[in-house]
Amino acid sequence: MWGAPLGSWAAHHVREATLVGFVAFLAAVEVATTFALVDEIRDNRAILAYLVAGLIVLPTTLFSLRR
Numbered sequence: 052m053w054g055a056p057l058g059s060w061a062a063h064h065v066r067e068a069t070l071v072g073f074v075a076f077l078a079a080v081e082v083a084t085t086f087a088l089v090d091e092i093r094d095n096r097a098i099l100a101y102l103v104a105g106l107i108v109l110p111t112t113l114f115s116l117r118r
Contacts, residue, residue: 067117075110082106 062070082102085092092098 068114071110071113075106078109079106 065073086099086102087093
């Protein structure tokens with residue numbers, strides 16, 4: 052109920068770089084908790100490598116395109 056208005060307000064009042072950093076942080080937390088809680092992913096190093104690479108490549112690409 053309050054998530055969309057709160058997110059909209061926050062997106063309006065923060066800089067783009069801050070918002071991208073926060074979203075990247077949330078994605079990293081999601082990957083870490085998924086890795087910790089799902090046994091099938093914990094045993095599959097290829098999926099983990101894909102997730103970690105995505106967390107590195109995506110923000111780097113976004114910041115380089117912004118320049």
